[in-house]
Amino acid sequence: MSLSLTFLGGAGTVTGSKHLLSMGENGSMKILIDCGLFQGAKELRTMNWQPLAVDARTIEAVILTHAHLDHTGYLPLLVKQGFRGPIYCSEPTAEIAKLVLLDTAKIQEEDAEHANRVGYSRHKPALPLYDTTDALAAFSLFETLAPDQWHPILSKTAKVRLTNSGHILGSTFVEIQTEGKLFVFSGDLGRENPITLKPRVNPREADYLIIESTYGDRCHPQEHPLETLARLIHETIHRGGQVLIPAFAVGRTQEVLHLIAILKTTHRIPDVPVYLDSPMADKVTEVFDRFASWHRLSSPDLKRLSATFRHVPSLNESTAIMQSGKPAIIMAGSGMLTGGRILRHLEARLPDEKNTVILTGFQAAGTLGRFLKEGVEEAKIYGKYVPVRARIAEISSLSAHADQREILNWISGFSARPPKRIFIVHGETNASEGLRVRITDRFNIAPHIAKLGETIELRD
């Protein structure tokens, strides 16, 4: 019997999460925890086009922590490479992941089509990483698991339990028991007091903890997101500008829309249209409606929220809104500005100082979102340089990720059986290093920062 962990993604970066747990005879039983796409820097993105370092046909099962693209977006490619096992996750994660995968396939098809039409890609013809048919092929493998209870998997070689991690709708941390050892994969860890979600649960036992570190080196400011949002919207609309809010897929968009709905119904912002310019917008409220036990929004909250925004189903309608330039609030994907319809709005609005871009989520190194956050004067969009004169604002208190203090508090919850080894994943170098130092100081244990491609044999 042997146990090992291999970090195939989400190590040294916040994207591409893929952690392989090998067990059984010579480590022949393999489970992949998360199956995300790399985003941001080109060296990372090119890895999406390469086959996985491990033969996909030898992986018995995938377990998803949540539906975000950087945790699910590689699934169609895994299936293309021959993976046929179950994809275990919570019910809302399955629903949202399917929306995310279809949306991603569609965005890639649209981007490839746009690139071929405008001719800015070096690849001729430009191809999508995967298309709708590939995304659909992964759907039949999803198997949902009820939360908070143990489920035997892999012919009882292991048991798995999913429990709310408070990051997005349906997000869970994953506990796996095998060969007498207990693994806890944090997935993305939510805030202690999220606005719309139920707060994360704190497990009390682990042998091995695999912990995320997105904000491992810093704490979110103590601002009130509602006030900041109101001020930014008010100032921009007053100048006759547009407010662009790059939004992560379904799960996160809700939180910002909920706040805008509050501001609108209490007349704290001008009555301008709010557009949710995302092909999957119609499904958003439906998913929240169906999974009431996973969040804190009431039916009246959800009704108010749906009444607040307008859907933009087609690309033509999106173009019309973009060309009009009238004062409006526009939410569109993707969250880190790596593709999707937000790029078309940015191309049109960035050159004018009366507009505002509000970043609400983490912006990974190498993404356009990160460049804007760092104050570039020109942004490269569709192969052209666009001057950045619009105001770039950030409300990091709207982040869906625990900050350093909240991560440490969660780790301190392992009181009944503290982990004997801790692996730090899902962070850029400074963030992971910052967390490593704090964990060492506080818990008297030396965590290991996982490196991309590395395998760790677990003998103790």
Ligand SMILES: [Zn+2]
């Ligand atoms: Zn996430």
